[in-house]
Amino acid sequence: MTPRFKRAWRRAVTRGKSLRSLAQRPSRAGEPCGVRPENIVWIFGTGRSGSTWLGSMMESLDGCAMWNEPLIGNLFGNFHYFRVGGRKSGRQYILGEPYKETWLGPMRDLVLGGAAARFPELIGGGYLVIKEPNGSIGSPLLMEALPESRMIFLIRDPRDVVASSMDARSEGSWLSERSEAQRHTSKPGRNPNAYARTRANSYVQQIEKTRQAYRAHGGHKVLVRYEDLRADTLGTMKRIYSALQMPVDESELARSVEKNSWENIPEEEKGEGKKRRKAKPGGWREDLTSRQIEIVEDITAPLLSEFYPMATTRDSL
Amino acid sequence: MIQDAWRKIKGASPVGEETRGVRPENLVWMFGTARTGSSWLSAIMGEIGGYSRWHEPLVGHLFGNLYYVRAGHRSEDEHFILGARYRELWLETVRRFVLDSAAARFPEVAGGRYLIIKEPQGSMGAPLLMEALPESRMILLVRDPRDVVASNLDAHKKGTWTADLMKKGGREKPPSLAERRPDDFVKGQARRYVRDVGNAKLAYDAHKGFKVLVRYEDLRADTLGTMKRIYSALQMPVDESELARSVEKNSWENIPEEEKGEGKFHRKAKPGGWREDLTPEQAEIVEGVAGPLLRELYPVRSTA
Numbered sequence: 311m312t313p314r315f316k317r318a319w320r321r322a323v324t325r326g327k328s329l330r331s332l333a334q335r336p337s338r339a340g341e342p343c344g345v346r347p348e349n350i351v352w353i354f355g356t357g358r359s360g361s362t363w364l365g366s367m368m369e370s371l372d373g374c375a376m377w378n379e380p381l382i383g384n385l386f387g388n389f390h391y392f393r394v395g396g397r398k399s400g401r402q403y404i405l406g407e408p409y410k411e412t413w414l415g416p417m418r419d420l421v422l423g424g425a426a427a428r429f430p431e432l433i434g435g436g437y438l439v440i441k442e443p444n445g446s447i448g449s450p451l452l453m454e455a456l457p458e459s460r461m462i463f464l465i466r467d468p469r470d471v472v473a474s475s476m477d478a479r480s481e482g483s484w485l486s487e488r489s490e491a492q493r494h495t496s497k498p499g500r501n502p503n504a505y506a507r508t509r510a511n512s513y514v515q516q517i518e519k520t521r522q523a524y525r526a527h528g529g530h531k532v533l534v535r536y537e538d539l540r541a542d543t544l545g546t547m548k549r550i551y552s553a554l555q556m557p558v559d560e561s562e563l564a565r566s567v568e569k570n571s572w573e574n575i576p577e578e579e580k581g582e583g584k585k586r587r588k589a590k591p592g593g594w595r596e597d598l599t600s601r602q603i604e605i606v607e608d609i610t611a612p613l614l615s616e617f618y619p620m621a622t623t624r625d626s627l
Numbered sequence: 628m629i630q631d632a633w634r635k636i637k638g639a640s641p642v643g644e645e646t647r648g649v650r651p652e653n654l655v656w657m658f659g660t661a662r663t664g665s666s667w668l669s670a671i672m673g674e675i676g677g678y679s680r681w682h683e684p685l686v687g688h689l690f691g692n693l694y695y696v697r698a699g700h701r702s703e704d705e706h707f708i709l710g711a712r713y714r715e716l717w718l719e720t721v722r723r724f725v726l727d728s729a730a731a732r733f734p735e736v737a738g739g740r741y742l743i744i745k746e747p748q749g750s751m752g753a754p755l756l757m758e759a760l761p762e763s764r765m766i767l768l769v770r771d772p773r774d775v776v777a778s779n780l781d782a783h784k785k786g787t788w789t790a791d792l793m794k795k796g797g798r799e800k801p802p803s804l805a806e807r808r809p810d811d812f813v814k815g816q817a818r819r820y821v822r823d824v825g826n827a828k829l830a831y832d833a834h835k836g837f838k839v840l841v842r843y844e845d846l847r848a849d850t851l852g853t854m855k856r857i858y859s860a861l862q863m864p865v866d867e868s869e870l871a872r873s874v875e876k877n878s879w880e881n882i883p884e885e886e887k888g889e890g891k892f893h894r895k896a897k898p899g900g901w902r903e904d905l906t907p908e909q910a911e912i913v914e915g916v917a918g919p920l921l922r923e924l925y926p927v928r929s930t931a
Contacts, residue, residue, distance in 0.1 A: 404689060
């Protein structure tokens with residue numbers, strides 16, 4: 311089933327009575343029937359790390375749908391980790407630690423209810439990939455609320471992430487209009503070094519939280535480097551399905567990899583200022599100034615050495 | 628339809644039975660913005676028999692900040708968790724968040740007590756909360772924006788009570804804009820006033836249940852009379868002699884002198900004090916940013 315067909319079918323289902331009739335299907339062993347939590351596959355990491363590409367390859371397979379950036383992780387994580395300060399342990403704060411069981415339940419329902427309403431075709435089975443790089447800040451909370459679900463930790467060299475973000479937010483680029491609407495003050499065109507610093511800091515926040523969730527998660531999980539996905543897409547995809555213990559038809563997977571490959575994207579849809587830019591690991595050497603490289607490496611040093619121990623740094627250039 | 632279907636999917640009880648006995652109509656929300664006297668008002672109400680107080684759960688901030696600020700551009704996107712198409716569904720979760728949390732923290736409320744929810748810093752999300760809990764009651768507490776900004780300007784200077792508060796939470800207060808660029812700080816606070824009070828006013832106007840608009844200035848001028856008006860408008864029972872005692876106990880005059888003054892939580896409680904605190908330029912900045920709300924809420928007050 312193509313993603314377009316899936317979307318059309320989903321719309322038809324939710325407009326008619328089918329959601330209700332699906333909802334009334336008898337449940338197995340008394341369990342509520344909906345999207346099964348163990349069939350949810352989270353993609354966390356950070357923006358501009360290839361999550362759209364990875365999600366599209368998975369979505370193209372039969373029996374799978376993709377929820378594109380619901381921002382549930384952003385809703386809870388941004389607030390809980392960065393806005394409330396010392397109130398976390400208190401009695402009053404809505405997400406207070408002593409009352410965790412009262413809010414993890416509604417959080418879980420928000421995910422499962424939102425999934426069932428949007429993807430009724432999955433109520434009887436099938437996998438739901440939740441592409442949530444910009445909600446990674448809340449990944450520890452979400453994985454705690456849904457411990458049965460699967461997790462992909464997708465990581466990319468921070469220097470390439472920053473270079474890609476700078477291009478995306480530059481004047482006339484595909485994200486620049488949104489930046490205007492959100493009144494971003496740290497636009498790369500205004501002060502590129504300040505932008506590089508801000509983006510590197512957000513990289514650290516998101517990756518550290520993803521790592522925290524990944525380490526704590528007792529269920530199926532896999533760590534994927536964007537660079538490995540680029541170098542050997544099919545091999546890496548097979549590794550993902552194997553690690554997550556999800557069945558996959560290898561010929562169908564190969565077709566999906568081919569269909570979503572960089573080479574199959576029309577030339578006019580690629581290049582600077584576009585969502586698909588260059589997909590070139592190490593491209594930061596051409597994109598960032600030496601000062602920007604220095605800024606990003608200084609801020610992300612512990613993560614860079616942990617996840618890219620063999621990576622070239624400015625010192626070795 | 629989506630909401631009904633989801634209830635069937637998860638097998639939840641009908642509304643009213645999922646609340647562990649907390650009645651939504653016994654919740655009394657207090658919205659406005661910080662530094663409007665909400666601690667004072669909620670202290671008076673919370674000490675009366677039959678009433679409990681929930682001090683700043685920040686649930687309005689949790690949902691309001693993403694919905695109105697950080698992801699405002701995605702409201703029509705079907706994939707967005709707080710998207711318009713699935714509004715009914717996520718508003719039910721908001722409702723559960725509040726009711727389950729209230730029941731766990733204030734089990735006594737299940738017996739029929741009222742719960743005063745002091746939520747000035749969550750006022751941004753007031754429209755969402757009041758839509759999720761339409762049976763609940765609402766107090767819109769407002770104060771002259773110039774006095775609000777003046778109070779915040781004082782609170783965020785070096786060595787004040789906000790720094791003590793952060794220290795208790797294990798953090799050092801970073802150098803504040805209030806010290807470095809006070810005019811910019813004033814502008815930022817005026818915008819915050821518009822965001823908070825503006826959204827709280829939207830919720831107030833839309834709310835069909837019991838509600839009351841209270842001016843801090845009226846509460847200062849005639850505390851007992853204004854309190855009686857609040858209970859009457861919200862149709863909540865109160866023992867008048869007990870109310871009088873609570874008003875007296877929590878009066879400005881009963882706060883020890885050493886706990887009052889500049890840099891302290893209890894500063895001056897003086898309506899119009901902005902004339903002494905703000906420069907004429909700063910007063911103009913506030914009037915420029917918050918002008919429409921100022922005229923609507925204080926039609927007869929003078930400007931700078």
